[in-house]
Amino acid sequence: MPDDGKPGHEPRGELSPEERAALERRSSELGRKLDVARQTGTSGHRPGQAGDGAGNGKAMGRAMRLSAELVAGVVVGGAIGWWLDQWLDNKKPWLFILFFLLGAAAGMLNLIRAAMREKTPSLPSVKDERDQGN
Amino acid sequence: MAGPIEQFHQKTLIPLSVSGIDASFTNAAAFMVGAVALASGFLLYAMRNRALVPTRGQSIAEIMYEFVASTVRDNVGEEGMKFVPLVFSLFIFVLVCNMLGMVPGGYTVTSQIVVTAALALLVIGIVILYGLWNQGLGFFKLFVPDVPWPLLIIMVPIEIISFLSRPLSLSVRLFANMLAGHIALKIFAGFVASLLAAGAWALIAPLPLLLTIALTALEVLVAALQAYVFAVLTCVYLNDAVHGAHH
Numbered sequence: 001m002p003d004d005g006k007p008g009h010e011p012r013g014e015l016s017p018e019e020r021a022a023l024e025r026r027s028s029e030l031g032r033k034l035d036v037a038r039q040t041g042t043s044g045h046r047p048g049q050a051g052d053g054a055g056n057g058k059a060m061g062r063a064m065r066l067s068a069e070l071v072a073g074v075v076v077g078g079a080i081g082w083w084l085d086q087w088l089d090n091k092k093p094w095l096f097i098l099f100f101l102l103g104a105a106a107g108m109l110n111l112i113r114a115a116m117r118e119k120t121p122s123l124p125s126v127k128d129e130r131d132q133g134n
Numbered sequence: 135m136a137g138p139i140e141q142f143h144q145k146t147l148i149p150l151s152v153s154g155i156d157a158s159f160t161n162a163a164a165f166m167v168g169a170v171a172l173a174s175g176f177l178l179y180a181m182r183n184r185a186l187v188p189t190r191g192q193s194i195a196e197i198m199y200e201f202v203a204s205t206v207r208d209n210v211g212e213e214g215m216k217f218v219p220l221v222f223s224l225f226i227f228v229l230v231c232n233m234l235g236m237v238p239g240g241y242t243v244t245s246q247i248v249v250t251a252a253l254a255l256l257v258i259g260i261v262i263l264y265g266l267w268n269q270g271l272g273f274f275k276l277f278v279p280d281v282p283w284p285l286l287i288i289m290v291p292i293e294i295i296s297f298l299s300r301p302l303s304l305s306v307r308l309f310a311n312m313l314a315g316h317i318a319l320k321i322f323a324g325f326v327a328s329l330l331a332a333g334a335w336a337l338i339a340p341l342p343l344l345l346t347i348a349l350t351a352l353e354v355l356v357a358a359l360q361a362y363v364f365a366v367l368t369c370v371y372l373n374d375a376v377h378g379a380h381h
Binding site for chain 1 (some may be wrong): 259288292294295296297298300302303306307310311315363370
């Protein structure tokens with residue numbers, strides 16, 4: 001029932017000033033929430049809700065991709081050191097230890113580069129260099 | 135019941151021996167030939183009309199080409215466009231091999247490290263040869279980062295090891311993802327059968343079944359993603375050969 005005898009009721013479809021103010025407050029509040037959601041990059045879905053499984057899968061994939069970088073550096077460094085020790089007939093595996101550590105450093109370097117690459121998919125620094133090179 | 139790694143066993147289909155070397159045609163070889171035949175067959179069939187307004191098949195072929203071409207353009211630039219055929223072939227081959235592995239009863243060629251290592255060595259070989267041809271000895275500036283000179287004593291070996299570890303990480307990443315994924319699938323699927331055979335425990339048998347379904351979906355995603363990662367990293371490494379040092 002539209003006209004149920006409220007004191008000072010408006011014609012249908014019109015908003016009273018208080019209602020209009022409340023609506024504006026709500027819309028600006030919603031806009032603020034959207035900005036926050038956009039900045040934090042969660043795009044709406046809360047942790048623990050549907051879509052979290054996909055996030056876990058993504059993180060798992062990222063871990064698999066990045067861990068290969070670290071492992072490869074250590075393995076290659078260790079292999080080079082071991083091979084050099086064999087070749088030089090060293091009594092003590094000091095080259096193995098040295099190259100193992102260098103390999104670990106190289107693995108970290110790989111890891112950092114891979115992580116940076118994933119953060120910025122199109123590598124702006126590389127593009128700058130290309131521009132200078134031409 | 136078959137063990138979780140039985141799916142990776144190579145079965146000889148046609149015994150063949152070249153001067154004492156076992157060169158038999160195995161199920162792995164059959165799936166590789168199948169992947170190449172499927173990919174080239176589809177692309178040739180889809181592009182047979184070369185219509186200005188593409189059919190559905192031609193659209194798929196064009197989208198795949200555009201996708202690889204834009205990946206190469208973003209990562210290597212216009213000078214790298216001559217590598218599009220290489221990257222496209224690698225991407226499609228890895229993608230089709232991964233996807234054939236997802237077909238029940240199929241064989242995952244990319245879960246064999248010898249296959250992924252061969253692909254990675256091909257990539258790194260091309261990077262080295264093209265880099266030397268393109269930049270001469272300047273290619274080795276790749277190993278000299280932009281740091282104060284006393285640090286070079288330690289940084290140059292680190293950079294060299296970092297470069298040498300590329301084929302390893304490239305091949306291990308693809309191989310490990312496919313191997314681990316397929317083993318996980320097999321194990322969880324095996325739980326369903328074991329639980330069903332274990333009396334009252336059969337009541338919770340649907341749980342691993344649900345997990346297997348979810349894992350299958352995840353594995354399809356991983357199969358596509360790993361092919362893409364392989365293509366992107368190929369581009370990143372080619373970028374060094376085309377444009378030289380410094381990341």
